[in-house]
Amino acid sequence: MKQYTVTDSPYGPLTLVADDGVLCGLYMTDQRHRPAQETFGTRDDTLFAEAQEQLKAYFAGDLTEFTVPLRLNGTPFQRTVWDQLCRIPYGETRTYGELAGALGAPAASRAVGLANGRNPVGIIVPCHRVIGANGSLTGYGGGLERKQRLLDFERGAALF
The missing domain is CATH 3.30.160.70 (Methylated DNA-protein cysteine methyltransferase domain)
Structure with a gap:
């Protein structure tokens, strides 16, 4: 239900x-x-x-790791990618290629990007922490402006 x-x-x-x-x-x-x-x-x-x-x-800047129980509905590959997203430390970023490498599939950065884009629990599963290979902001379901604001917030550049 x-x-x-x-x-x-x-x-x-x-x-x-x-x-x-x-x-x-x-x-x-x-x-x-x-x-x-x-x-x-x-x-x-x-x-x-x-x-x-x-x-x-x-x-408020008082929590850097979420512990709320989640039910992530997706394919086994998507769930593996989402698990890797949760391993990216607060205030840090990883590239799609780095995530693919961590999964043991270094050529799968495009598939990682697609799974990242289907993340059903934004912010808590921090898909905003994934950037392009050249350090640029790329795709974010909530929009690139929000992605930049979330990254700036986590890096201490913008407090609410």
Whole structure:
């Protein structure tokens, strides 16, 4: 059974989605690959206290690693990529090629990029920490401006 709530953030409203009480989605407004609203189930503003507290602490600069339980629905390869994303330390970045190498598939940077773009739990699974091989910002479902703001925030350049 899916349920959702909407919470405010410095990056605009975030829609949190749970499946049987476990967080399975975090979507920004106008996010690429955002599922249709009707797939989120019924609204329940009481179910997401832990995720909301961790997000609040993150945006306050007091939390650098999320521990909220997740249910990441995707292919085995996507889940492996998303697991690697969670290993990128706060305030650091990795390239798509570095992630592919960490997976033992150095030629799979394009597939890593596609899986990264389908990450269903943005911010908590930090796909914003992945950059192009030349250090440039590339694709981000929430938009490149948000990606830059998140990276700047984590590097201490912009506090909210």
